[in-house]
Amino acid sequence: MTEIENENDNEPAEIPEKYSETSLRLVSYNVNGIKTLKNYSPWNERPGYDDAFRYMKADVVTFQELKLQRSDIDASIANPSGYLSFITVPQSKKGYSGVGVFVRKPCSNEPDIIKQALTVRRAEEGITGFLHMRGARQSYRDCLSDDKYRERCIGGYPSLDDPVQGRHLDSEGRCIVLELGIGLVVISVYCPANSMCTVEGEDFRLLFLQCLFERAENLLRKGKQVVIMGDINVSPNLIDSDEYISDGFEKGTLIKPNEVSEFEAANREEVLKYKTCTESKGLLNGFTFDNTGLEEENRGHDKILHDVTRELQGRRMKMYTVWNTLKNNRPQNIGSRIDLFLATSGIASSAKGSDIWPFLYGSDHCPIYCDFDLESKAVKELAESSKYGTRCNCKHLDAKNYYCVGNSRSIDSFFRKPEKHAVEEEEEGHHTKKEKTTEHTIYVSRKRGSKEQSSLFGFFSVGKTARVESVTEVRTLDATSSSSLFVTEDEDGSDSEAAESHKKISVQEFRKLLQTASCSTIPLCRHHERCAFRTVKSSNSGNVGKKFWCCARRTKSETWDLSKDDGLRKADGGEALDEYNCGYFKWATK
Amino acid sequence: MLEGKFETASTMKKVIEAIKDSVKLCNLNCSQNDGITVQAIDDSRVLLIALKLDPSCFQEFRCDKDLVLGLDLESLSKILRQGNPEDYLTLIAEDSPDSLLIVFEDSKKDRISEFSLKLMDIDSDVLTIDEMEHDCAITLPAAAFAKVARDMKTLSESLQILVTKDSVKFKADGSIGTGSVILRARTNLDDTKESILIDLNKPVNLTFGAKYLNDIVKATPLADTVTIKLTDKAPAMFEYKLQGGFLRYYLAPKFEDEEE
Numbered sequence: 001m002t003e004i005e006n007e008n009d010n011e012p013a014e015i016p017e018k019y020s021e022t023s024l025r026l027v028s029y030n031v032n033g034i035k036t037l038k039n040y041s042p043w044n045e046r047p048g049y050d051d052a053f054r055y056m057k058a059d060v061v062t063f064q065e066l067k068l069q070r071s072d073i074d075a076s077i078a079n080p081s082g083y084l085s086f087i088t089v090p091q092s093k094k095g096y097s098g099v100g101v102f103v104r105k106p107c108s109n110e111p112d113i114i115k116q117a118l119t120v121r122r123a124e125e126g127i128t129g130f131l132h133m134r135g136a137r138q139s140y141r142d143c144l145s146d147d148k149y150r151e152r153c154i155g156g157y158p159s160l161d162d163p164v165q166g167r168h169l170d171s172e173g174r175c176i177v178l179e180l181g182i183g184l185v186v187i188s189v190y191c192p193a194n195s196m197c198t199v200e201g202e203d204f205r206l207l208f209l210q211c212l213f214e215r216a217e218n219l220l221r222k223g224k225q226v227v228i229m230g231d232i233n234v235s236p237n238l239i240d241s242d243e244y245i246s247d248g249f250e251k252g253t254l255i256k257p258n259e260v261s262e263f264e265a266a267n268r269e270e271v272l273k274y275k276t277c278t279e280s281k282g283l284l285n286g287f288t289f290d291n292t293g294l295e296e297e298n299r300g301h302d303k304i305l306h307d308v309t310r311e312l313q314g315r316r317m318k319m320y321t322v323w324n325t326l327k328n329n330r331p332q333n334i335g336s337r338i339d340l341f342l343a344t345s346g347i348a349s350s351a352k353g354s355d356i357w358p359f360l361y362g363s364d365h366c367p368i369y370c371d372f373d374l375e376s377k378a379v380k381e382l383a384e385s386s387k388y389g390t391r392c393n394c395k396h397l398d399a400k401n402y403y404c405v406g407n408s409r410s411i412d413s414f415f416r417k418p419e420k421h422a423v424e425e426e427e428e429g430h431h432t433k434k435e436k437t438t439e440h441t442i443y444v445s446r447k448r449g450s451k452e453q454s455s456l457f458g459f460f461s462v463g464k465t466a467r468v469e470s471v472t473e474v475r476t477l478d479a480t481s482s483s484s485l486f487v488t489e490d491e492d493g494s495d496s497e498a499a500e501s502h503k504k505i506s507v508q509e510f511r512k513l514l515q516t517a518s519c520s521t522i523p524l525c526r527h528h529e530r531c532a533f534r535t536v537k538s539s540n541s542g543n544v545g546k547k548f549w550c551c552a553r554r555t556k557s558e559t560w561d562l563s564k565d566d567g568l569r570k571a572d573g574g575e576a577l578d579e580y581n582c583g584y585f586k587w588a589t590k
Numbered sequence: 591m592l593e594g595k596f597e598t599a600s601t602m603k604k605v606i607e608a609i610k611d612s613v614k615l616c617n618l619n620c621s622q623n624d625g626i627t628v629q630a631i632d633d634s635r636v637l638l639i640a641l642k643l644d645p646s647c648f649q650e651f652r653c654d655k656d657l658v659l660g661l662d663l664e665s666l667s668k669i670l671r672q673g674n675p676e677d678y679l680t681l682i683a684e685d686s687p688d689s690l691l692i693v694f695e696d697s698k699k700d701r702i703s704e705f706s707l708k709l710m711d712i713d714s715d716v717l718t719i720d721e722m723e724h725d726c727a728i729t730l731p732a733a734a735f736a737k738v739a740r741d742m743k744t745l746s747e748s749l750q751i752l753v754t755k756d757s758v759k760f761k762a763d764g765s766i767g768t769g770s771v772i773l774r775a776r777t778n779l780d781d782t783k784e785s786i787l788i789d790l791n792k793p794v795n796l797t798f799g800a801k802y803l804n805d806i807v808k809a810t811p812l813a814d815t816v817t818i819k820l821t822d823k824a825p826a827m828f829e830y831k832l833q834g835g836f837l838r839y840y841l842a843p844k845f846e847d848e849e850e
Contacts, residue, residue: 071743076634410636410842411825411842414825415718506710510708
């Protein structure tokens with residue numbers, strides 16, 4: 001029920017406050033095409049990417065599957081105000097994959113530890129170190145032994161020694177590695193999914209994961225702490241895969257316990273079997289500490305990573321981060337959890353809050369977040385030992401330089417804003433907006449140096465006011481009563497404003513029209529959602545081939561539920577509208 | 591009441607095709623004296639578009655009261671594609687309109703098609719743009735400029751433009767290699783449209799985003815020639831003259847890497 005309520009609400013659940021002023025919030029979101037994200041609430045109300053980052057209160061945020069080509073990357077994403085941007089896109093496949101990492105630029109009045117944490121000391125593209133460092137004309141690995149560039153390398157490269165294979169592995173824009181000023185290395189990844197299930201695809205995927213975990217292990221040995229965040233494309237535990245559980249119930253390999261909390265204990269064997277049932281799961285779980293509490297000896301010696309969200313959320317069921325959109329699985333929460341924060345012990349111990357944000361739409365995934373307390377002992381020690389030399393060596397990968405966009409100044413900074421005009425003509429409603437723009441202008445000038453900007457203002461002279469006056473004149477002439485110039489203006493002003501707001505529609509409303517215009521004939525089911533169009537397939541009803549509309553959601557029998565109120569629900573009367581198929585049915589008429 | 595009748599639909603069709611990829615939404619400002627004007631900035635705020643369609647652009651034009659028509663350009667372009675280029679095109683709006691009426695008339699076939707497009711409120715500041723002094727002005731065939739912009743984009747995201755007394759050099763320096771095109775000033779007396787004119791006060795060396803130049807050259811069908819005005823550390827202006835009006839693009843240049 002709650003989910004239906006959520007959907008009707010605009011912003012149902014809130015983005016939680018950060019744990020404390022001195023905590024670092026990491027956010028990961030597989031956006032599945034950053035351009036489409038902007039069609040969804042709340043992102044459509046936030047035109048700039050920086051607005052979206054601030055909305056999530058993110059300090060370091062990574063987006064996967066940007067699906068951008070080099071030519072799509074403009075200042076709005078490569079130089080969002082207040083954030084440093086690092087972007088990797090595939091070298092050949094266009095509009096595929098791609099990872100972006102955005103690091104907030106701290107304000108001067110923030111705690112020192114935050115400033116240190118948000119200093120990006122080093123940045124690398126790719127996981128293997130075989131990609132070329134921009135400007136150095138050699139790979140990161142080679143740069144490590146070059147005095148000139150050594151300072152830019154994060155090191156800890158995996159044992160893979162074939163440069164061709166390494167470059168191939170990193171050719172799809174899947175990984176950005178950042179070293180922050182507190183000695184924390186944040187690896188943002190979009191791991192391969194091998195959705196086509198090919199042998200080569202699986203090899204590629206396993207090699208990528210192997211390199212990823214090896215890199216984390218090597219960095220840990222070098223005294224760093226590591227957080228791997230992103231779309232790992234592997235669900236670590238049985239309770240992270242809805243499909244596997246439904247299958248299990250159907251086949252009878254899993255049993256429904258009396259208490260939800262006993263689910264894993266009751267199915268101990270299956271839970272353990274699941275962890276290594278595919279090579280990729282085995283690989284992930286080989287490096288990740290057990291959190292089911294069922295593994296007999298936690299073979300700690302080769303395990304280095306904690307699945308932070310899971311450890312903080314306990315054995316919560318149906319905590320998923322991705323849903324199959326083709327099957328419309330999200331409303332019933334049939335999904336899996338493959339977006340993870342994997343952290344080494346030191347930093348993992350300082351994690352204070354981590355959760356999924358399933359109320360945020362716009363992709364087939366939802367964002368996940370994690371707050372790390374930087375005041376904790378482990379982080380303090382780490383920060384202290386890394387304090388020496390917190391210099392920023394990341395400029396070569398900074399997206400605004402890398403994609404040569406950042407130094408394009410915004411065009412409106414060259415021209416004068418119509419301030420006089422605004423005072424004279426515009427009404428209060430526009431004032432708030434104006435203030436906002438002024439703020440923006442101040443920001444630009446601060447960054448670019450006011451000298452340059454003010455000198456350019458000399459190019460443009462006053463010219464606008466005259467026209468504005470003529471506008472007012474025309475309006476005055478329109479008025480029939482000659483005595484009431486003041487009233488006329490007033491009336492005109494409020495009239496035009498009011499009339500416009502009544503008659504014209506907002507941009508958002510227009511977008512909504514665009515979305516529904518093409519399907520206005522599609523009936524709505526009892527959830528007030530668009531119906532699915534289906535054809536009768538069963539041959540025993542005599543209606544084979546006939547087409548009909550029905551609720552697009554899944555029926556309840558298609559999924560599983562451990563709570564025992566099945567009987568109760570029926571007692572409520574079958575009429576109650578829940579998150580499952582509402583039973584709407586209508587024959588399609590031609 | 592706004593009533594603007596174009597002798598052919600082609601101008602409006604080409605104008606909207608030229609700008610719809612750069613800006614999604616824009617306000618059409620209509621007034622009796624100025625005709626229809628548009629000022630819009632692309633999402634990345636690097637390119638500004640200024641359109642002016644004087645009353646002389648129209649066969650008939652009247653606008654009793656100043657109007658602002660907020661339009662979704664993608665939708666407008668879909669409607670404009672329904673008419674033939676040689677149809678009469680009339681734009682009609684009430685005094686406080688909620689929609690814009692678009693009428694095509696095919697006089698030969700006695701076919702009249704009528705569309706209305708919902709209007710919306712679009713927040714936008716109108717910036718003041720005055721005639722600027724410039725370091726140099728180049729007039730060249732629009733198609734020649736389009737070819738350079740498209741060709742060079744395959745090499746690099748940036749295009750450098752260097753102007754001297756008698757030539758313009760376009761230079762691209764990309765990861766796969768480099769390229770340059772030189773166009774020399776020439777006067778073609780037989781066909782003045784083919785001439786390349788350079789009016790130089792000061793040599794210029796500026797760099798622009800190739801993506802934006804490619805957006806600009808979408809206006810090529812509108813005019814035979816394009817005039818480019820360049821000034822150091824100021825926006826470049828690209829002008830396509832219309833029969834009684836213009837379509838201008840102002841593009842912010844790229845700056846050299848600055849130490850922060």
